[in-house]
Amino acid sequence: MGGKVVISIVSLILVVGVVIGAVVVVRHGNSEVSGASRGSMKSVDKFCEPAPFKDACARSLESVANNASATPKDYLIAALQATVEEVNKGLDVVGNTKIDEKNDSFHHMAVEDCKELLGYAVDELQAAITSVGNSQLHTLSDRVHDLLNWLGAVYSYQTYCIDEFEKPVYKSSIQNGLLNATRLTNNAMDIVASLSDILKSFNIPIPSTNRKLLGAMGHDGFPTWFQAGDRKLLAQQESGQLVPNAVVAKDGSGQFKTISDALRAYPPKGFTGRYIIYVKAGVYEENVIVDKKQTNVFIYGDGAGKTIVTGDKNYGIMHIQTSNTATFYEMIHH
CATH class of the missing domain: 1.20.140.40 (Invertase/pectin methylesterase inhibitor family protein)
Structure with missing residues (x-):
C-alpha cells in the first residue's frame, strides 16, 4: 500500500514536471513570436498615432x-x-x-x-x-x-x-x-x-513638391494649379470664343429651355472632352443634378445677376430628404 502511494507521488511529480516543461516551452515560443513581431507592432502604433480611434x-x-x-x-x-x-x-x-x-x-x-x-x-x-x-x-x-x-x-x-x-x-x-x-x-x-x-x-525621404496653393493666382488671373486645357477653356469663355455643346435659354432661343434638359442630352458612353453648356440670361427655377457618369461638364452663364438658378425644394415645407434640396447637386465622379 505504502509503495503504491510512493509510486503515485513520483508519477505525479513526473507529470507535473512534464506539464511545467511544456508551459515553459510554450511561453518561450510566445516570447520568440513576440520578439519577432515587436517591430511590426511598433510600426502599427506609429501609423495609428494620429488616429482618434x-x-x-x-x-x-x-x-x-x-x-x-x-x-x-x-x-x-x-x-x-x-x-x-x-x-x-x-x-x-x-x-x-x-x-x-x-x-x-x-x-x-x-x-x-x-x-x-x-x-x-x-x-x-x-x-x-x-x-x-x-x-x-x-x-x-x-x-x-x-x-x-x-x-x-x-x-x-x-x-x-x-x-x-x-x-x-x-x-x-x-x-x-x-x-x-x-x-x-x-x-x-x-x-x-x-x-x-x-x-x-518611418525614415522615408520625401522629395520637395512644386504643388501650388489653391489661392495662388497666375498672371492671367486664373489659379496657377489650373491645367493648361482649363486655362484655355476659361480664357475662351471670357473672350466669347467658346463654342458650347448646348445652349439653354428660357425664352426659347436656345436648344433647351432648362439646364436639366441640356444635361439629359449628355452624349452617350464613349464621349471624351468637355461637355459645355451655355446658360443665357434668365431665372431658371430648377434643381440641377449632374450625374456622376456625366464627367467633364462645364456650365457657364452671362454673369452674376443675369443668369440665375434657384431651386425651391425645402425640407421643412415639403418634408423631403435634405440631400435632395440642393439647387446644384453634383454626384462626385473621377
Missing part, C-alpha cells in the same frame, strides 16, 4: 500587422480596404431596413437615398485605394489633397445617410450600423492629414 485603427491593420516588411503604403491600403468593408456592412443594414412605401413614403425614400449615398462612398474609397496603389512610397504624400477630398466625401455621404432618417428607431439602427465605418473614415482622414509626418517617422 486607435484600437479600431490597429484592428483594421490585422491583415498586414504581422508582416515585418509592410510599409506605410501597405498600412494605408489595408486601412482603406477595412473602411470599404465596414461601409458595405452598413449598406447591408440599410438594405435590410424594410419600410413600406404606402405607410411611410418619407423613410422609404430615405432608405433608397441612403443606399445610393453609401454606394457613392464605396466608389470614393475604391478610387482612393487605386490612387494609393498606383503611387510610389516616396511620392505618397503628393496624394494627400486628393485623398482628403475623397475621404471628406465619404464622411459626408455617411452623415447625409444618417440625417435622412427622422424616427429614432430607424436613425439609431442606421447610425449603429455605420459606427465602425465612420470611425475608420475619421481615422483615415487624420492619418492622411499627417501622412508626411508618418513617412518621416
